[in-house]
Amino acid sequence: MQGHDPSKMDKGDAEKDKASDSQKMPAMDHSKMQHQGDGGMAEMAHGTMDLSTATRATRAQKFAWAFLSLVLLAAGLIFSATVVNLNLSARDVGGAIMPPGMIMLRDTPGDAMLDMAAVDPRHVSYTAPANAKGDNELQPRTENGVKIFELTTSVIKWNILPYEQVMGYAFNQQIPGPRIRITEGDRIRIRVTNNLPESTTVHWHGLILPNAMDGPAEITQEPIQPGESFTYEFVAQQAGTFFYHTHDHPDRQQALGLYGAVIIDPRTLQAIPAYDLEYTIQLQEWLEREGYTFPAMLMEGGLPNFFTINGKAYPSTDTIHMKVGQKIRIRFIGSNNNFIHPMHIHGGPFTLVETDGNLVPESARIQKDTVNVGPGERYDVIWEAREPGKWLLHCHIPHHTTNNNVEEQGAGGLTMILNVTP
Numbered sequence: 001m002q003g004h005d006p007s008k009m010d011k012g013d014a015e016k017d018k019a020s021d022s023q024k025m026p027a028m029d030h031s032k033m034q035h036q037g038d039g040g041m042a043e044m045a046h047g048t049m050d051l052s053t054a055t056r057a058t059r060a061q062k063f064a065w066a067f068l069s070l071v072l073l074a075a076g077l078i079f080s081a082t083v084v085n086l087n088l089s090a091r092d093v094g095g096a097i098m099p100p101g102m103i104m105l106r107d108t109p110g111d112a113m114l115d116m117a118a119v120d121p122r123h124v125s126y127t128a129p130a131n132a133k134g135d136n137e138l139q140p141r142t143e144n145g146v147k148i149f150e151l152t153t154s155v156i157k158w159n160i161l162p163y164e165q166v167m168g169y170a171f172n173q174q175i176p177g178p179r180i181r182i183t184e185g186d187r188i189r190i191r192v193t194n195n196l197p198e199s200t201t202v203h204w205h206g207l208i209l210p211n212a213m214d215g216p217a218e219i220t221q222e223p224i225q226p227g228e229s230f231t232y233e234f235v236a237q238q239a240g241t242f243f244y245h246t247h248d249h250p251d252r253q254q255a256l257g258l259y260g261a262v263i264i265d266p267r268t269l270q271a272i273p274a275y276d277l278e279y280t281i282q283l284q285e286w287l288e289r290e291g292y293t294f295p296a297m298l299m300e301g302g303l304p305n306f307f308t309i310n311g312k313a314y315p316s317t318d319t320i321h322m323k324v325g326q327k328i329r330i331r332f333i334g335s336n337n338n339f340i341h342p343m344h345i346h347g348g349p350f351t352l353v354e355t356d357g358n359l360v361p362e363s364a365r366i367q368k369d370t371v372n373v374g375p376g377e378r379y380d381v382i383w384e385a386r387e388p389g390k391w392l393l394h395c396h397i398p399h400h401t402t403n404n405n406v407e408e409q410g411a412g413g414l415t416m417i418l419n420v421t422p
């Protein structure tokens with residue numbers, strides 16, 4: 001109500017408005033006005049306004065109005081409750097920025113929203129140089145024959161393309177996390193310090209180890225709270241291609257970058273075809289919109305628009321240089337969280353030599369040119385450079401070879417080039 005209504009004034013207001021009132025009504029006695037009731041209103045200097053009819057409302061009429069107001073208020077609340085979730089408060093989801101297109105109904109819990117919410121830019125503690133690469137080999141220190149590694153999680157800004165920066169969860173400020181390369185039989189100790197805004201753990205995917213070292217949060221260990229550390233220790237009993245990743249809300253944390261390779265070299269020579277080079281490929285999907293990074297997932301609103309090999313989208317992915325006749329061992333790691341990628345190499349078939357860290361017996365070594373790398377899987381293949389030229393290695397779901405649905409320099413996303421010279 002814009003107009004001045006003296007009947008609604010409390011004492012404080014009466015004091016405040018005294019100056020303006022006294023200009024309009026110099027002779028008016030405010031203390032009287034408070035007690036005069038409506039009868040006095042008619043005498044006030046409000047021109048021709050006559051409020052006297054308001055005084056004639058019966059008790060029943062007043063009750064009817066009050067009752068109607070209450071019914072309308074209740075109806076408004078009930079209607080709102082059928083459309084939106086009135087159980088959520090700022091304490092549950094305060095500050096969360098949701099992906100455009102996420103379906104949020106009245107049965108969507110606050111935890112679901114936090115799980116899919118954007119990385120909070122206020123939590124970024126490091127910006128990696130635009131040309132920084134992930135998967136750098138982590139150097140251990142050795143104490144009493146134990147190889148000791150340090151892993152630290154934090155929120156970083158990371159370039160997947162020169163012009164495209166994401167906010168990710170990272171081990172040791174890189175995506176993928178650093179490579180742990182050890183030898184079969186090594187005893188290793190890995191101290192994990194958590195600098196994320198939420199708890200985390202680390203799972204050693206595919207490894208034979210004591211259950212307490214396996215990593216699933218709330219199942220084999222208490223989650224590592226922000227600012228805290230946990231030490232894993234075990235003996236590498238296998239050889240092959242493995243990886244580590246978060247096992248606390250992995251649908252959010254792994255989708256934001258918390259994974260890295262574990263390569264275990266055999267103690268003795270393996271019965272594996274010879275090769276000249278090797279390259280490890282870790283896959284990931286990203287959802288980046290309007291400067292916010294959301295964990296990509298198979299949920300409405302969570303579908304990815306960028307795709308990376310070792311933290312970079314083509315054309316920023318590595319190019320592998322080879323000579324005709326050379327052979328390369330490619331270790332595909334299914335660090336991708338939600339999506340299957342049929343990884344294909346042009347220029348002739350490859351031989352499948354290891355699956356999920358297990359050597360394929362010679363009699364079972366099939367040749368293929370495309371292998372479905374599902375979440376958690378590993379495939380080691382050996383490809384021979386038969387002809388000179390630029391041979392593509394890429395996912396065969398064409399959307400996954402675009403950057404936000406755009407092709408650049410012939411491709412995008414999960415694409416790299418094997419450049420073979422004579």
Ligand SMILES: [Cu+2]
Pocket residue numbers: 340341342395396397400414
């Ligand atoms: Cu794909």
